[in-house]
Amino acid sequence: MAKSSDRRRRARSKSCAGDQAQPASRPLPHPSDPILQTLVRDTTTRLIYGFLFKRRQNPPTMVEIRAFLARKLGEAPAQTDRRVRDLRDAFEVPSEYLDGGYRYVLRGWRAGGPLEDRSGISGRLRAEVLSPQRCAQCGRTPLDHGVVLVVDHMIPREWGGSNERENLQPLCEECNHGKRDLYSSYDAAASQIRQAITYDEPHRRIGELLKAFRGDWVPGGMLGVVASAIQYQEDWQKRTRELRTLGWVIETQKRRDVAGRIHTYYRASHWEPWPRGDIRAEIRRRERSARSA
Numbered sequence: 001m002a003k004s005s006d007r008r009r010r011a012r013s014k015s016c017a018g019d020q021a022q023p024a025s026r027p028l029p030h031p032s033d034p035i036l037q038t039l040v041r042d043t044t045t046r047l048i049y050g051f052l053f054k055r056r057q058n059p060p061t062m063v064e065i066r067a068f069l070a071r072k073l074g075e076a077p078a079q080t081d082r083r084v085r086d087l088r089d090a091f092e093v094p095s096e097y098l099d100g101g102y103r104y105v106l107r108g109w110r111a112g113g114p115l116e117d118r119s120g121i122s123g124r125l126r127a128e129v130l131s132p133q134r135c136a137q138c139g140r141t142p143l144d145h146g147v148v149l150v151v152d153h154m155i156p157r158e159w160g161g162s163n164e165r166e167n168l169q170p171l172c173e174e175c176n177h178g179k180r181d182l183y184s185s186y187d188a189a190a191s192q193i194r195q196a197i198t199y200d201e202p203h204r205r206i207g208e209l210l211k212a213f214r215g216d217w218v219p220g221g222m223l224g225v226v227a228s229a230i231q232y233q234e235d236w237q238k239r240t241r242e243l244r245t246l247g248w249v250i251e252t253q254k255r256r257d258v259a260g261r262i263h264t265y266y267r268a269s270h271w272e273p274w275p276r277g278d279i280r281a282e283i284r285r286r287e288r289s290a291r292s293a
């Protein structure tokens with residue numbers, strides 16, 4: 001997801017300290033290792049690291065992490081989900097469905113090393129993304145509304161989103177924070193979303209993304225990015241509608257921002273198993289038989 005300006009500042013001060021990549025095979029630091037204090041500044045987040053480290057062979061659920069913190073601190077702190085996500089700036093911590101629940105697995109160093117060393121967005125790309133000078137979600141501008149714009153990843157990094165231009169958009173800080181809060185409630189779906197991006201057929205990428213949101217609204221921009229993840233899809237809206245031919249119920253909702261621009265959101269309130277064989281061919285076959293009926 002987007003980096004706040006705060007994180008960018010940290011990125012700058014961090015890179016002065018040297019930005020060599022951490023090989024993935026490098027052993028994880030022991031929870032008592034002082035390096036953790038530079039990598040993970042929040043003490044509660046470091047406690048979570050220690051717990052995940054101890055439970056590497058038997059990864060805990062979010063409920064277990066909260067219960068652990070409640071035991072340690074006397075009360076469960078707020079924003080445990082966010083703290084676990086913060087660990088992903090430096091470490092690979094996927095949530096995986098195991099033994100009837102989503103479990104948080106401390107697997108290793110983040111590929112390529114801590115995020116601060118590899119934000120990978122050049123100043124030029126950042127300037128290009130921010131050049132519309134308007135929040136892509138609410139439409140407010142720095143000039144007219146005094147908002148601060150940041151570079152946002154439409155598909156968050158931890159969900160497999162890339163640093164490519166098409167996955168980046170300008171958001172005001174307020175929309176960016178709102179999006180972070182909203183998306184943290186889908187964190188358990190992160191592995192499904194990462195998987196959705198890898199399917200060959202665009203229909204399937206779109207459908208799997210809608211399923212991962214379990215009937216909630218998905219911004220069209222995100223569907224467009226996922227649809228085009230393998231190969232650019234000019235008409236991803238049509239691909240989305242075509243899922244209806246397979247028996248899916250897809251609803252759309254238009255939302256207007258302050259600049260009067262319309263944004264379309266999609267949700268699947270019912271879905272069907274994928275047909276065996278080629279999805280596109282099956283859609284064409286059903287369209288033909290509907291026309292001849």
Ligand SMILES: [Zn+2]
Pocket residue numbers: 135136137138139140171172173174175176
């Ligand atoms: Zn905004």
